[in-house]
Amino acid sequence: MKKILKLSLFSFLALGMFSCVDDDNDTLTGDKNVGGLLSVETLAITYAQGSAPTDALSASLSVFQGREKVETVDVYKQYFRLDGSTLLKSNNVLLKSVNFPVENQHESLTFSFNYNELISGVVFEGQPLPADDATLEIGDYWLLTYVAKLTDGRTEHLNVKSTKVNVSCGSFLAGNYSNRTVRTETGAVYTFANDLVTQIADGLYVSSYVGPYYCAGQAPGSANTIQLPAGTRAGYTFSDVCNVIGLDTQNLASAFTNEVRQSAAQKALSNVNPVTGVITVHYSIFFSGNTVERPFVTTLTPL
Missing domain, CATH: 2.60.40.10 (Immunoglobulins)
Incomplete structure (x- = not known):
C-alpha cells in the first residue's frame, strides 16, 4: 500500500510539473504575429x-x-x-x-x-x-x-x-560676395571683387580669400594684395550657427604652418546680418612660428 501511495504521489507531482511546462509554452507562443x-x-x-x-x-x-x-x-x-x-x-x-x-x-x-x-x-x-x-x-x-x-x-x-x-x-550662405578686409593694427584695406563662398556641409563653408592673400590661379585683388607661393585656394573654412560665424584653427591656404585662428572675443563679433546677408568675420593670421598675431576683419557683401 505504501508503494502504491508513493507511486501515485510521484505521478501527481510529475503531472503537475509537465502541466506547468505546457502552461509556460502556451504563454510564450500564444501571442503569434498575424501581420500588419x-x-x-x-x-x-x-x-x-x-x-x-x-x-x-x-x-x-x-x-x-x-x-x-x-x-x-x-x-x-x-x-x-x-x-x-x-x-x-x-x-x-x-x-x-x-x-x-x-x-x-x-x-x-x-x-x-x-x-x-x-x-x-x-x-x-x-x-x-x-x-x-x-x-x-x-x-x-x-x-x-x-x-x-x-x-x-x-x-x-x-x-x-x-x-x-x-x-x-537655416544656413544659406553659398554664393558670390565682394570682399573688403581690414588689418586692424594698421588700417590697411584689401579688396577682392568676387569672393566665392562654397558650401561643403550643412552650415559649413569655405571662402576664396583670407587677409590680403590669394593663390596662383585665383583672381588678384586690389594693388596691395599678395599672391602666396603655394596652395590653390587661400580661403578659410567657417561655420554658420544661427547667424554666428565660427572659425576653427586651421593652416593658411591649407599649405603653410601659419595658423588662421579666431578667439572667443573675435567669434562674438562675427555674424551674418539676417536682413542684408552681409557676413562679418573677425580672425587672426599668425607668423614667426605662430607667435606673432595679425588680426583682420573681413566683410563679405552679397553680389
Missing part, C-alpha cells in the same frame, strides 16, 4: 528656418505584412513649444494619408511633405501657424504620429512611434 506591424524608420528631421515653403522633407515607414496587412497610414501633425516649464501645443490634424502597395511581406515607403503642408490647418495659441517661418522659435517642433488601417477593417494607433520635425537655424 508598422515601424517608423525616421524618428527625427531638421526643418531649417528660411527654407522655401515648398522644399520637400521626407520620412520613411516600413511594415511587416502577414495575414493582416497595412493598407493605408494616416499621418497626423501637432506643433509644440516649450515655454519655461509649460509645453504649449496646437490642435492635432491630419497631414496626409499614404498607401502601402500590399505586395511583399516587408514593405517600405517614403512620403514627402513641405512647410506649407506642415502649417495647413494648424492652430497654435489661437492663431494659424505663419506663412513666413521667421517667427517660429528655434527649438519648436512638429510631432508626426501614425494610425495604420488594416485589411480587416481595424485601425492601430501608434502613439509611441512618432517623427519629430525640429525647427532649427
Whole structure:
C-alpha cells in the first residue's frame, strides 16, 4: 500500500510539473504575429528656418505584412513649444494619408511633405501657424504620429512611434560676395571683387580669400594684395550657427604652418546680418612660428 501511495504521489507531482511546462509554452507562443506591424524608420528631421515653403522633407515607414496587412497610414501633425516649464501645443490634424502597395511581406515607403503642408490647418495659441517661418522659435517642433488601417477593417494607433520635425537655424550662405578686409593694427584695406563662398556641409563653408592673400590661379585683388607661393585656394573654412560665424584653427591656404585662428572675443563679433546677408568675420593670421598675431576683419557683401 505504501508503494502504491508513493507511486501515485510521484505521478501527481510529475503531472503537475509537465502541466506547468505546457502552461509556460502556451504563454510564450500564444501571442503569434498575424501581420500588419508598422515601424517608423525616421524618428527625427531638421526643418531649417528660411527654407522655401515648398522644399520637400521626407520620412520613411516600413511594415511587416502577414495575414493582416497595412493598407493605408494616416499621418497626423501637432506643433509644440516649450515655454519655461509649460509645453504649449496646437490642435492635432491630419497631414496626409499614404498607401502601402500590399505586395511583399516587408514593405517600405517614403512620403514627402513641405512647410506649407506642415502649417495647413494648424492652430497654435489661437492663431494659424505663419506663412513666413521667421517667427517660429528655434527649438519648436512638429510631432508626426501614425494610425495604420488594416485589411480587416481595424485601425492601430501608434502613439509611441512618432517623427519629430525640429525647427532649427537655416544656413544659406553659398554664393558670390565682394570682399573688403581690414588689418586692424594698421588700417590697411584689401579688396577682392568676387569672393566665392562654397558650401561643403550643412552650415559649413569655405571662402576664396583670407587677409590680403590669394593663390596662383585665383583672381588678384586690389594693388596691395599678395599672391602666396603655394596652395590653390587661400580661403578659410567657417561655420554658420544661427547667424554666428565660427572659425576653427586651421593652416593658411591649407599649405603653410601659419595658423588662421579666431578667439572667443573675435567669434562674438562675427555674424551674418539676417536682413542684408552681409557676413562679418573677425580672425587672426599668425607668423614667426605662430607667435606673432595679425588680426583682420573681413566683410563679405552679397553680389
